[in-house]
Amino acid sequence: xxxxxxxxxxxxxxxxxxxxxxxxxxxxxxxxxxxxxxxxxxxxxxxxxxxxxxxxxxxxxxxxxxxxxxxxxxxxxxxxxxxxxxxxxxxxxxxxxxxxxxxxxxxxxxxxxxxxxxxxxxxxxxxxxxxxxxxxxxxxxxxxxxxxxxxxxxxxxxxxxxxxxxxxxxxxxxxxxxxxxxxxxxxxxxxxxxxxxxxxxxxxxxxxxxxxxxxxxxxxxxxxxxxxxxxxxxxxxxxxxxxxxxxxxxxxxxxxxxxxxxxxxxxxxxxxxxxxxxxxxxxxxxxxxxxxxxxxxxxxxxxxxxxxxxxxxxxxxxxxxxxxxxxxxxxxxxxxxxxxxxxxxxxxxxxxxxxxxxxxxxxxxxxxxxxxxxxxxxxxxxxxxx
Ligand SMILES: Cc1cc2nc3c(=O)[nH]c(=O)nc-3n(C[C@H](O)[C@H](O)[C@H](O)COP(=O)(O)OP(=O)(O)OC[C@H]3O[C@@H](n4cnc5c(N)ncnc54)[C@H](O)[C@@H]3O)c2cc1C
Numbered sequence: 001x002x003x004x005x006x007x008x009x010x011x012x013x014x015x016x017x018x019x020x021x022x023x024x025x026x027x028x029x030x031x032x033x034x035x036x037x038x039x040x041x042x043x044x045x046x047x048x049x050x051x052x053x054x055x056x057x058x059x060x061x062x063x064x065x066x067x068x069x070x071x072x073x074x075x076x077x078x079x080x081x082x083x084x085x086x087x088x089x090x091x092x093x094x095x096x097x098x099x100x101x102x103x104x105x106x107x108x109x110x111x112x113x114x115x116x117x118x119x120x121x122x123x124x125x126x127x128x129x130x131x132x133x134x135x136x137x138x139x140x141x142x143x144x145x146x147x148x149x150x151x152x153x154x155x156x157x158x159x160x161x162x163x164x165x166x167x168x169x170x171x172x173x174x175x176x177x178x179x180x181x182x183x184x185x186x187x188x189x190x191x192x193x194x195x196x197x198x199x200x201x202x203x204x205x206x207x208x209x210x211x212x213x214x215x216x217x218x219x220x221x222x223x224x225x226x227x228x229x230x231x232x233x234x235x236x237x238x239x240x241x242x243x244x245x246x247x248x249x250x251x252x253x254x255x256x257x258x259x260x261x262x263x264x265x266x267x268x269x270x271x272x273x274x275x276x277x278x279x280x281x282x283x284x285x286x287x288x289x290x291x292x293x294x295x296x297x298x299x300x301x302x303x304x305x306x307x308x309x310x311x312x313x314x315x316x317x318x319x320x321x322x323x324x325x326x327x328x329x330x331x332x333x334x335x336x337x338x339x340x341x342x343x344x345x346x347x348x349x350x351x352x353x354x355x356x357x358x359x360x361x362x363x364x365x366x367x368x369x370x371x372x373x374x375x376x377x378x379x380x381x382x383x384x385x386x
Pocket of ligand 1: 123125126130132133155156157158159201204209363364366367369
């Protein structure tokens with residue numbers, strides 16, 4: 001296991017950081033306030049290959065790998081967690097799902113358009129009564145000749161209302177419980193698909209989120225992903241990939257909070273000196289530095305394993321996702337204390353970063369779910385699946 005990034009990774013990191021600082025940081029606060037989705041920036045990110053790191057060149061990717069994906073995601077999320085969401089919708093929840101489970105025709109038809117961001121994608125599991133308990137979903141897909149007829153409601157789906165295509169999970173054999181779920185590639189502009197207004201959120205406000213209503217939607221049978229009733233297996237693999245992205249996004253959030261804290265601690269003078277000179281402030285900064293770096297290293301380990309072909313590294317993925325999510329909230333708390341009244345000002349970035357930080361704890365598997373995975377592995381109750 002390497003603990004130093006390669007020269008290639010460092011060059012990538014510098015390039016993405018430069019892009020994020022120039023193109024995203026100046027507009028992110030305005031977009032968050034007005035809840036504006038930056039379609040133009042997403043297009044630019046697609047053109048620059050940001051969504052194609054774990055995708056082979058033959059499908060429009062750049063094949064730079066999972067560590068590169070984590071680096072790009074962290075740097076973008078450092079500038080905007082809202083834009084960090086796109087690494088789920090364009091890469092892990094759609095393109096990688098298609099790459100790992102799609103037919104050759106499906107791969108060629110969808111992946112290049114998603115990687116280039118010509119099309120936007122979404123990935124829909126969650127329903128009003130099915131949060132972490134995914135098997136409680138009630139959306140159904142009933143076979144009718146050459147079609148499946150899709151009915152049901154998905155909620156809290158990132159990018160739903162602006163997506164061109166989606167990976168949608170539904171029961172084809174409800175009696176089989178989670179063994180009866182299938183996955184479909186669905187045209188989000190098809191007749192019978194409609195959306196709620198944008199769901200207002202605590203954080204990530206510039207990333208659209210909506211409910212999706214499927215009302216007798218005709219999905220061509222050849223839009224089934226893999227075999228019927230393989231949906232749960234596909235979903236679990238996608239979760240392992242999505243949660244790497246989620247960890248990297250939280251690391252970006254941690255770094256942004258640390259950057260703001262250091263800036264303020266070295267600028268604000270009280271009692272005749274920079275507040276960073278006070279040991280109690282230094283203690284908070286020290287914890288922030290270590291927790292950010294520990295979260296980053298867990299994320300790189302997880303990405304590095306996937307790069308070596310260990311795609312079902314559920315334990316290490318949960319460790320990275322859990323630690324990074326909790327670190328973001330703790331660091332946000334410390335940053336808020338260091339900021340004093342400056343952090344309370346509506347226009348100060350730390351308020352947005354703090355609201356963004358809370359989101360990591362509940363999305364892409366809540367911290368409780370990840371603690372369950374980690375502890376049941378340690379206790380021997382859950383068998384490692386590799
Ligand atoms: C901004 C945003 C974007 C999202 N994007 C998407 C998306 O693109 N696609 C998608 O499918 N979903 C998406 N989601 C949904 C997200 O993944 C869910 O919020 C998540 O599944 C958690 O479900 P829930 O909020 O219903 O929590 P619940 O499952 O109701 O959990 C509530 C609480 O109970 C705890 N809990 C639940 N079960 C257990 C258990 N067995 N043991 C211990 N504690 C437990 C949880 O840890 C949590 O603290 C998004 C959500 C948000 C807010």
